[in-house]
Amino acid sequence: MSTQPSISLDHISKIYKLYDKPTDRLKEAILPFGRKFHKDFHAIRDVSFSIAPNETVGIIGKNGSGKSTLLKMITGVLTPTSGNMKVNGSISALLELGAGFNAEYTGLENIYLNGTISGFSRAQMDEKLDNILSFADIGDFIHQPVKIYSSGMFVRLAFAVAINVEPDILIVDEALSVGDMRFQQKCFRKIEEMKQSKTVLFVSHDMATITNYCDRAIWINEGELLEDGLPSELAKRYQAFMMGSRITKSSIAATTNKEATPAIAQDDIDAIPANLDVLGDNKARITGITMLDAVTNEKTALFYPAQAVRVIIKVAANEQIENPIIGLSIKDRLGNIVAECNSETSYSEVAELDVEQTASYSFSFDLPHLNKGTYTISPAIASGTLEEHTQHSWVHDAFVFQVLSNRKNALQGLLVLDHVEFNQIQ
Numbered sequence: 001m002s003t004q005p006s007i008s009l010d011h012i013s014k015i016y017k018l019y020d021k022p023t024d025r026l027k028e029a030i031l032p033f034g035r036k037f038h039k040d041f042h043a044i045r046d047v048s049f050s051i052a053p054n055e056t057v058g059i060i061g062k063n064g065s066g067k068s069t070l071l072k073m074i075t076g077v078l079t080p081t082s083g084n085m086k087v088n089g090s091i092s093a094l095l096e097l098g099a100g101f102n103a104e105y106t107g108l109e110n111i112y113l114n115g116t117i118s119g120f121s122r123a124q125m126d127e128k129l130d131n132i133l134s135f136a137d138i139g140d141f142i143h144q145p146v147k148i149y150s151s152g153m154f155v156r157l158a159f160a161v162a163i164n165v166e167p168d169i170l171i172v173d174e175a176l177s178v179g180d181m182r183f184q185q186k187c188f189r190k191i192e193e194m195k196q197s198k199t200v201l202f203v204s205h206d207m208a209t210i211t212n213y214c215d216r217a218i219w220i221n222e223g224e225l226l227e228d229g230l231p232s233e234l235a236k237r238y239q240a241f242m243m244g245s246r247i248t249k250s251s252i253a254a255t256t257n258k259e260a261t262p263a264i265a266q267d268d269i270d271a272i273p274a275n276l277d278v279l280g281d282n283k284a285r286i287t288g289i290t291m292l293d294a295v296t297n298e299k300t301a302l303f304y305p306a307q308a309v310r311v312i313i314k315v316a317a318n319e320q321i322e323n324p325i326i327g328l329s330i331k332d333r334l335g336n337i338v339a340e341c342n343s344e345t346s347y348s349e350v351a352e353l354d355v356e357q358t359a360s361y362s363f364s365f366d367l368p369h370l371n372k373g374t375y376t377i378s379p380a381i382a383s384g385t386l387e388e389h390t391q392h393s394w395v396h397d398a399f400v401f402q403v404l405s406n407r408k409n410a411l412q413g414l415l416v417l418d419h420v421e422f423n424q425i426q
């Protein structure tokens with residue numbers, strides 16, 4: 001296997017010219033003295049990285065951060081404005097639905113068209129045809145023009161072609177997300193197989209996907225490379241960033257220092273989203289909720305099974321509340337309650353709340369050994385005793401978090417079993 005990087009970017013920038021009016025473009029082209037009628041927009045600014053031949057790398061970044069521009073430059077659809085780029089090997093890219101396909105051609109004709117683009121003869125494509133057809137599994141639609149395909153059918157064919165033209169580098173954009181669950185799983189199994197020997201680059205907004213399938217993640221923000229590292233590490237900061245916490249390049253460096261565990265500022269507690277189901281008499285309200293990694297004190301919504309966490313709940317009293325009880329439920333995606341806790345069962349007395357007083361409370365605990373998936377937290381404030389209390393506010397599913405798998409092969413079930421020992425005894 002080649003030791004050369006399969007992709008290497010050296011100080012790559014891409015500037016788009018933005019014109020206020022279409023006529024400005026024309027004016028700029030025809031008027032003398034080189035007068036400028038455009039503004040420069042840096043979609044990618046000074047990005048450098050290289051990717052080894054058998055690496056699987058996820059590119060993340062919020063909408064408009066420059067991911068597609070970057071991938072288009074790697075595939076050669078766009079030319080960088082400055083910098084050097086080297087690509088070593090053939091690329092098969094599933095970038096935008098439709099790219100490389102002729103809408104008027106049938107699926108079958110498009111298979112051959114794509115084969116030609118990738119440098120294969122008709123006879124070579126004849127040999128690949130069975131594999132492509134069985135992977136795409138779209139039956140007789142293969143003889144219909146692709147313009148009548150559903151987006152799901154389209155992605156099936158496009159992916160089947162992309163993996164069968166023997167690329168050295170496979171690039172997959174969000175496109176895959178339009179396929180149905182079962183097909184997506186089939187694609188990921190294929191990606192898993194290909195990543196042993198090929199370079200796989202993919203863009204996804206789904207952090208769990210990147211954490212599960214990639215060896216490395218690159219985070220692009222406003223055209224710049226913000227971080228390049230282990231997906232599980234980067235995912236936590238990315239999630240916090242997407243939740244609106246004020247993370248900048250310099251504060252990311254500072255928060256990776258585990259010794260710095262600052263207390264959370266009041267305005268760092270996320271406000272409760274509007275339109276949630278709230279039960280109670282509204283004498284007190286839940287106004288905010290946030291989850292933190294208990295070790296680093298960083299805001300995040302991505303955890304591993306049994307990880308130490310803190311949940312911060314902010315309340316505001318509309319009336320005087322004697323003997324407040326603060327609590328929370330953790331639910332799975334089907335609404336089953338996984339676990340609950342409250343200030344009473346933790347033997348903590350909560351001070352009375354005056355009218356219009358606000359207060360924040362923190363629960364620290366180790367998450368259960370939850371299996372990979374999406375969970376929610378429903379916080380509540382009541383008053384009285386556990387046996388006899390009045391519910392003031394119970395906000396269903398106020399906070400959503402993900403549990404990632406820290407195992408290579410995840411199994412079924414709500415919980416993961418730990419310290420499993422298996423021996424042959426006879």
Ligand SMILES: Nc1ncnc2c1ncn2[C@@H]1O[C@H](COP(=O)(O)OP(=O)(O)OP(=O)(O)O)[C@@H](O)[C@H]1O
Binds near residue numbers: 062063064066067069
């Ligand atoms: N042809 C173009 N001319 C001018 N600006 C462009 C052009 N293409 C993209 N942009 C701008 O460049 C920035 C980066 O766009 P790009 O599509 O690369 O982002 P992205 O990270 O892929 O976004 P998304 O996740 O929404 O697909 C955006 O602000 C976009 O508006």
